[in-house]
Amino acid sequence: LRYGFNTPPNYNDHELYCGGFTKQWQVNGGKCGICGDPWEAQPRPHEAGGKYANGIIVRKYRAGSAFTIRVELTANHRGYFEFRLCPHNRPKVAATQECLDKYVLKRGKMSTREPDDVYHETRFFPGTENKVYELRYMLPPDLTCTQCVLQWKYIAGNNWGNCPNGTGAVGCGPQEEFRACADIQITDGKGSSDDTPYPTAKPTRRPTTSRPVTETSDTTTPEEYIDNEIPDEDISKESFGYLGDGVVTMATILLAFVIACLIFLAIYAYYYHFRQPSGKLGGSLCGSLKTLVESLWDRARGVLLTGRKLGKAPLNNNTSEANANAAPVPPPRIKKNTTIGFKGVPDNLI
Template sequence: MSMPRANEIGGYYGGSGVITKEFRDSYTASVGVRITTNHLGYFHFDLCNLSEFGDESENCFAKYSLRFVDGSDRLYIGSTGGLIVADLVWPEQLNCEHCVLRWTYTGGNNWGPCGNGTGALGCGPQETFVNCADISIAFPTTDSPNVYRPDVYSVEDNFNDEVPDYGDINEN
């Protein structure tokens, strides 16, 4: 497909890349997604710094795979609907005048082969929904007052595909 694609900067819908949100003096950001039809599954967020790569390529998004404050890179939503809010951690020392924040929602409501000879809901290919926002980030400086830095840790060694129960973290 030729570049830019319709929803990218310079494309038919992409416009000129107007910055929709500026994040200043914070290591984290609360993001909200309103789910009107739940497909189970999980959310994942990536960031592309256009100053480094120039366009919204997969290589650009792969550099900054974002984590949530608990250290995970996926937020399993269960059967929750309505507004789902979660806190993301920005990459260390990242400043960008123009970044693209990409949200990916991978569903889990389709039946498919699990790879071990069985089949189940959530296995195999799933629907994927993607949306982006043009943002800017100014990382906190030593003069930034009252800046909270979460303890972020890797959960790769303890990762499993079970859907955790997040309780009442969401507003319906």
């Protein structure tokens, strides 16, 4: 509808990001619909059988020619673009990612190049601006179709993740993905196209469905479940690491909160009850603890004052005040010598 085609209006066509990063990687294990719909949606709105996928051919091209693609970025997430093509020829049946991955389009030459563009054979790296990017790509020279599915895949690069070399950096690991599709026709030099349907695998149903699996046909019903992504057994464990990390983080936060509460209660009990033996929570135990602490403190202070009186440490004004308030310390006892006989011979020599 935006470009004059008789299709239902889609006011959220800029939000085809697989349901979001959390939905794609924590719920669906990295899976995504080929046109950007969440993996679990059935039927997917932007694939065959959905609301917006009507099989309308929006452009016709010549095999082996270069053509222009324009992509409008309203929120730049770095990363790169890639474009894929599937000679599907079955407008009423959803295409598969396996078919799209067989034909990754190569870039064509541009008269001008973006300043931040790092040239890659198939990938386009946008700059930091939000604008309409104009790209040139090449169609395969030996491929024609009456209905080809053209896929735009945008792998963002603004999330922190683990790199293959064991380090961490922005752009490594799983990233947010955006996708979109268009139906085009490719002809040869005589204007004819191959209309052979692309072979598809048998459709699979959800585990809860008890109906038998049937062969895929052009009259595929919306209830049929087309597996067009990574099989469940091939999903790496790293994709589910985010969920485990989230549980560990929540448990750590909860444990820290409990410890903080216990420390607060201990401080509260000490200042409002342990220091008041007559309080409701103090009692004789609090009084005994207080007496024991004061006794130990008095003994330590007495030893310190005794050492200072014997010349082991100088006294200051604060120490003098402490001595005035401290209990008196008895002087050291010295044994007296007595003399007997003549010339004062000590009795311990007799």
